[in-house]
Amino acid sequence: MILEEMTTVEVEAALAKCRSVIVPLGVMEAHGPHLPLATDTIQAYDAARRAAQLVDVFVAPPVPYGYCRSLSGHPGTIAISAETVRSLTRDLLASLYSQGFRNLILYSGHASALQMAALEEAAEAVLPSCPEANVAVVLEYDVLRKRMAGIIETPGDMHAGEIETSRLLAIRPELVRRDRLPPASDRESARPILARDVKRYWPSSVLGDPRKSSEEKGRRLGQIVAEYLAELVQRMEQWQPH
Numbered sequence: 299m300i301l302e303e304m305t306t307v308e309v310e311a312a313l314a315k316c317r318s319v320i321v322p323l324g325v326m327e328a329h330g331p332h333l334p335l336a337t338d339t340i341q342a343y344d345a346a347r348r349a350a351q352l353v354d355v356f357v358a359p360p361v362p363y364g365y366c367r368s369l370s371g372h373p374g375t376i377a378i379s380a381e382t383v384r385s386l387t388r389d390l391l392a393s394l395y396s397q398g399f400r401n402l403i404l405y406s407g408h409a410s411a412l413q414m415a416a417l418e419e420a421a422e423a424v425l426p427s428c429p430e431a432n433v434a435v436v437l438e439y440d441v442l443r444k445r446m447a448g449i450i451e452t453p454g455d456m457h458a459g460e461i462e463t464s465r466l467l468a469i470r471p472e473l474v475r476r477d478r479l480p481p482a483s484d485r486e487s488a489r490p491i492l493a494r495d496v497k498r499y500w501p502s503s504v505l506g507d508p509r510k511s512s513e514e515k516g517r518r519l520g521q522i523v524a525e526y527l528a529e530l531v532q533r534m535e536q537w538q539p540h
């Protein structure tokens with residue numbers, strides 16, 4: 299059930315039978331010369347929509363902005379602060395709860411530690427005021443990392459590499475610039491020193507090997523995340539809030 303495409307009458311009727319919702323979260327962030335800036339948003343929304351084909355669940359409109367620091371110097375990266383992520387997430391959860399949703403899944407396509415911390419902090423903050431809610435915070439990369447053996451060949455593949463390029467080839471192939479697939483790349487960091495010019499340390503914005511990607515790998519990864527989300531919805535529906 300795609301919330302943004304439904305009418306208020308349809309939502310009211312559907313809420314009588316289903317109180318679970320997935321909120322996909324992404325970011326506008328450089329993903330090499332070959333993938334669109336909204337890659338994480340596209341992945342998260344697709345995973346949620348596929349899950350909705352396996353189990354009854356609402357899918358909220360995706361949040362297209364998130365916290366991003368390491369690629370903030372690349373053209374097109376448009377970031378919001380962790381504070382804004384927290385406020386936005388708290389407001390969304392409170393509003394969904396007030397509408398009657400009880401199983402709330404925050405599903406992030408964006409693997410920033412600070413973004414994930416902001417989501418978790420926001421979710422923790424609403425628990426006391428939403429006593430009947432079950433809230434889950436899920437990172438797509440974590441789901442895949444534990445389940446992608448035998449599919450993904452590149453050790454440490456994480457950003458705009460084999461995983462994400464495969465995912466996009468399966469979801470929106472027309473958005474993948476196949477003639478610009480860059481070679482495998484790593485990243486450096488000045489840490490623990492905080493550099494101002496972060497682009498200097500990760501000019502490629504790729505961590506992994508895009509040239510090992512394939513549509514078939516992306517299809518299998520898409521199936522894994524959809525099944526994971528569908529099982530999580532079922533588990534949360536049995537879960538007694540505590």
Ligand SMILES: [Zn+2]
Pocket residue numbers: 329337338407408409457458462
């Ligand atoms: Zn990404």
